[in-house]
Amino acid sequence: MYKEGYPQQFPKNFLWGGATAANQVEGAWNVDGKGLTTAEVVKKADDRKKISMDAVTKESIETAIADPTDKNYPKRRGVDFYHHYKEDIQLFAEMGFKIYRFSIAWARVFPNGDETEPNQAGLQFYDDVISELEQYHILPLVTLSHYEMPIGLTKKQNGWLSRDTIADFNRFTETIFKHFKGRVPYYLTFNEINTGVWGFHETGVVDSDQSHQEQLQTRYQALHHQFVASAIATKQLHEIDPDAKIGSMLARMQTYPATPNPADVQAAQMEDDKNLFFTDVQARGEYPEYMNRYFAENNIKLKMAPDDQELLKKYPVDFISFSYYMTTVTKANQGAEVNGNMATGGRNPYLEESDWGWQIDPVGLRISLDEMWDRYRKPLFVVENGLGAVDKFEDGTVHDAYRIDYLRKHIEQMKQAIEDGVDLMGYTMWGPIDLISFSTSEMSKRYGFIYVDQDDDGNGTLKRYKKDSFNWYKQVIASNGADL
Numbered sequence: 001m002y003k004e005g006y007p008q009q010f011p012k013n014f015l016w017g018g019a020t021a022a023n024q025v026e027g028a029w030n031v032d033g034k035g036l037t038t039a040e041v042v043k044k045a046d047d048r049k050k051i052s053m054d055a056v057t058k059e060s061i062e063t064a065i066a067d068p069t070d071k072n073y074p075k076r077r078g079v080d081f082y083h084h085y086k087e088d089i090q091l092f093a094e095m096g097f098k099i100y101r102f103s104i105a106w107a108r109v110f111p112n113g114d115e116t117e118p119n120q121a122g123l124q125f126y127d128d129v130i131s132e133l134e135q136y137h138i139l140p141l142v143t144l145s146h147y148e149m150p151i152g153l154t155k156k157q158n159g160w161l162s163r164d165t166i167a168d169f170n171r172f173t174e175t176i177f178k179h180f181k182g183r184v185p186y187y188l189t190f191n192e193i194n195t196g197v198w199g200f201h202e203t204g205v206v207d208s209d210q211s212h213q214e215q216l217q218t219r220y221q222a223l224h225h226q227f228v229a230s231a232i233a234t235k236q237l238h239e240i241d242p243d244a245k246i247g248s249m250l251a252r253m254q255t256y257p258a259t260p261n262p263a264d265v266q267a268a269q270m271e272d273d274k275n276l277f278f279t280d281v282q283a284r285g286e287y288p289e290y291m292n293r294y295f296a297e298n299n300i301k302l303k304m305a306p307d308d309q310e311l312l313k314k315y316p317v318d319f320i321s322f323s324y325y326m327t328t329v330t331k332a333n334q335g336a337e338v339n340g341n342m343a344t345g346g347r348n349p350y351l352e353e354s355d356w357g358w359q360i361d362p363v364g365l366r367i368s369l370d371e372m373w374d375r376y377r378k379p380l381f382v383v384e385n386g387l388g389a390v391d392k393f394e395d396g397t398v399h400d401a402y403r404i405d406y407l408r409k410h411i412e413q414m415k416q417a418i419e420d421g422v423d424l425m426g427y428t429m430w431g432p433i434d435l436i437s438f439s440t441s442e443m444s445k446r447y448g449f450i451y452v453d454q455d456d457d458g459n460g461t462l463k464r465y466k467k468d469s470f471n472w473y474k475q476v477i478a479s480n481g482a483d484l
């Protein structure tokens with residue numbers, strides 16, 4: 001959106017803040033009526049610094065259900081935000097947060113996923129969190145589904161593979177929209193919806209010995225059900241709480257060609273389209289032609305109900321959000337759609353990588369913002385970005401200049417994109433407080449401005465400490481991005 005004046009600054013109402021997810025911070029996995037979720041049956045990775053998400057099978061679910069401890073399942077303990085939320089929100093307020101992105105655990109509200117009445121104690125917790133935010137004038141940005149579902153629905157109907165899950169999910173979303181009407185201005189439906197193509201965890205589907213083609217069929221079918229549920233949620237929200245806005249959420253990973261060979265450029269473009277496919281459906285309201293061709297060539301046949309396409313068309317999202325951590329590189333004939341590993345893909349010799357092999361690319365953020373603004377012309381929101389690192393805690397703090405450097409470079413590129421004309425709503429960096437890593441279930445992969453005293457095995461006082469980056473981010477927000 002061209003605005004008079006150059007250079008542009010961050011808009012006055014720019015939404016600075018941070019983002020977390022229920023199963024990575026809350027803990028209290030089995031209290032106040034909460035049901036078990038898919039996240040809480042995922043074991044800690046054996047091999048540190050490797051992204052290894054064990055397959056969730058029928059057997060591993062039963063083993064996990066039988067285990068009443070959190071020893072092997074760190075997402076059951078998080079960082080005990082459930083009992084520390086007042087202190088944590090006070091620290092967010094001290095940094096000057098305008099917005100806090102968090103997710104509502106479906107299984108706190110509908111423990112098994114298929115009840116007709118919500119669990120009041122579950123709703124009460126989020127009432128309390130939102131009241132606390134209101135005290136500090138911090139807006140809530142609520143993710144309705146962040147990498148978890150009630151295990152009851154996985155067992156009963158294999159998660160999102162079943163069309164019945166749409167009605168279960170939309171009973172949950174309707175409950176939330178009614179209950180929090182007027183208090184939550186922004187919602188996201190599915191966190192990183194596209195990662196459902198990489199693994200089963202995100203869709204609550206049990207792994208099985210399917211062929212590559214069968215896996216693709218299963219995953220895209222489950223994702224179709226999520227698209228429909230997301231469109232229905234949009235319809236519900238617009239009817240129930242017309243002032244609130246709802247967005248899609250993509251794990252944005254730009255693919256560059258490995259060489260200027262047109263075959264590599266074309267392959268990279270196709271990979272990139274396949275990443276943006278999800279936003280194409282959710283923002284433009286239809287399956288794009290290139291995916292119809294891809295489905296035909298890979299013998300993927302989606303079952304759709306007669307009015308699904310009309311629903312998608314009628315209820316696109318209001319804004320587009322995405323996470324941004326890295327970019328990747330590809331060559332012709334080297335696609336890797338089922339790899340279960342976010343960090344695979346080609347090496348880019350121009351980029352440095354994090355300790356976990358994530359290729360750090362601030363300029364890529366500007367490229368993505370510019371491209372997505374051109375493609376969709378809807379407001380964009382960067383709802384995750386950050387550096388996972390092993391921090392050295394000494395004298396009550398962490399000197400995390402590396403984190404400041406990473407964030408500063410990305411924020412500078414957002415500013416460039418704003419000058420390019422992009423309508424950017426805000427920035428919620430990932431993990432303002434240390435939390436359990438999604439991909440490795442480790443504690444020692446830390447993102448926060450706030451250090452939490454807990455190790456990978458759950459030992460520690462859970463005390464919170466400010467890192468150097470805490471005061472740096474405070475100054476960034478206070479100066480509205482001018483003082484980096």
Ligand code: BGP
Nearest residue numbers: 021191192388436437438439440
């Ligand atoms: C995104 C997820 C988050 C989060 C983040 C960092 O993919 O939405 O839940 O954890 O990545 O990933 P990790 O924790 O694996 O370092």
